[in-house]
Amino acid sequence: MTNENNWVELCGLGDIPQRGCRVVVTDEIKIAVFRTHTDDVYAIEDKCPHLGGALSEGIVHGAQVTCPLHNLVINLINGEALGPEPACVKHFEVKKEDGKVYLDLIPVKKEAA
Numbered sequence: 001m002t003n004e005n006n007w008v009e010l011c012g013l014g015d016i017p018q019r020g021c022r023v024v025v026t027d028e029i030k031i032a033v034f035r036t037h038t039d040d041v042y043a044i045e046d047k048c049p050h051l052g053g054a055l056s057e058g059i060v061h062g063a064q065v066t067c068p069l070h071n072l073v074i075n076l077i078n079g080e081a082l083g084p085e086p087a088c089v090k091h092f093e094v095k096k097e098d099g100k101v102y103l104d105l106i107p108v109k110k111e112a113a
């Protein structure tokens with residue numbers, strides 16, 4: 001975590017269905033906030049790295065989402081695609097406090113390889 005966080009209160013945990021999603025739209029980006037069947041919450045850019053499909057309309061399974069267009073699987077934890085070609089989307093920190101979900105609008109920086 002950095003000092004550059006920009007936390008916003010998003011909604012109650014119950015406002016996101018299990019295996020479902022809510023979309024946050026800013027001036028720069030659409031962010032898909034997913035809730036898994038175990039009530040973990042993850043946030044990634046709502047744009048598939050393949051051809052831009054809306055990941056918010058994908059199928060959530062475990063901590064992954066499958067793109068609705070061509071079935072690319074994205075790891076919700078780090079935004080990385082699980083496929084032969086390296087690809088990833090921006091991902092964002094989320095936290096749950098007192099039944100509320102908070103989203104950091106600053107994308108997590110990738111570690112240098």
Ligand code: FES
Nearest residue numbers: 048050051067070
């Ligand atoms: S646009 Fe997502 S897999 Fe093609």
